Amino acid sequence: MRSSVYFTGAAVGSDRKNTLDKINALFEAAGLGACIREGDLTAVKLHFGEWGNDTYISPVWVREVVERIRAAGGNPFLTDTATLYSGARHNAVDHLRTAIRHGFGFEVTGAPILIADGLTSGNWRKVGIAGERFDQVKIAGDILDAGSMIVLSHVKGHGMAGFGGAIKNLAMGCAPAAGKKEQHQGLLPVIDQKVCAGCGGCAGVCPTGALEETAGGVGLKASRCIGCGECMTVCPTGAIDFNWAEGVAPFMEMMAEYALGAVAGKEGRVGYLNFLVNITPDCDCCPWSDGRIVPDIGILASTDPVAIDAASFDLVNAQQGIAGSRLLCNHAPGEDKFRGVAPYTDGTIQIRHGERIGLGRTAYELIEI
Structure with a gap:
């Protein structure tokens, strides 16, 4: 059985639809409104960008999602968790200040911001899962308390995960610092x-x-x-x-299992939008934004995090790499662009492991709207 993944391209096209129109159409086509019940406190999980980064998802696009959630009966809030590393998002005060400086304030997005793991990353609870590396994971308390969740992911490269999409957004983004540390264990x-x-x-x-x-x-x-x-x-x-030979596969498998814990108890209550624009070689956690490695592609929507990441991975690799970018190799359509940036990675590990543990399906049907 294949999961449905809905797609709209980055080009304006003859119908002159803008990005806000496209978000609305995808939200409707993928049935993301059905994930939300009347009165739900709905988490909008996204990445506010490290200070100095400027390729995070536009707050104006986030506002459109917020309005769709509210129209579906939800009560949305924007959220993320503290970083493991030192930086401008290491505690809730700095994180909030960074988010507001990047334009995610209520006056732009129409929703309040809550840092889901609390002031100093102490607000979390253990969640039991049927994983291969974990039987329980640590998830931020406000993520667990939310009735539903819409996950907005900026697809880009990542030096450790191979690439970052919905799975990584769930795994790292819904875990407190203690949970992030568990996922990184063994990477010395x-x-x-x-x-x-x-x-x-x-x-x-x-x-x-x-x-x-x-x-x-x-x-x-x-x-x-x-x-x-x-x-x-x-x-x-x-x-x-x-030591990538020993550490990369366990890291990505632990990440997929944390993603499973992030959605535990929310079956049918989580929707996903992946933004395949400004596809940079590095995560938005870096305090910079390097040039794109492929042209802008478009936006995907689904209720399956594994399928939407599998489709994102394939769509990026189908592109011709941009000359002069950080791609070391694999410029041709069909070649792995993420390995072209970081040859030691394999982004498919997180996708395949996600299917193996029941997070979603790797087989998908791409439906263009």
């Missing part, structure tokens, strides 16, 4: 001291003090490391990397 950085410039930048951003400057470069205290990867993003010489 490896430091090439021959390449290390000894600048100390990695030690400066490490949220747990796991990296220390030494006479020979930088030393790692493995017992303190939480596997957040912040050190990798700031290293100017590329001296820090993960």
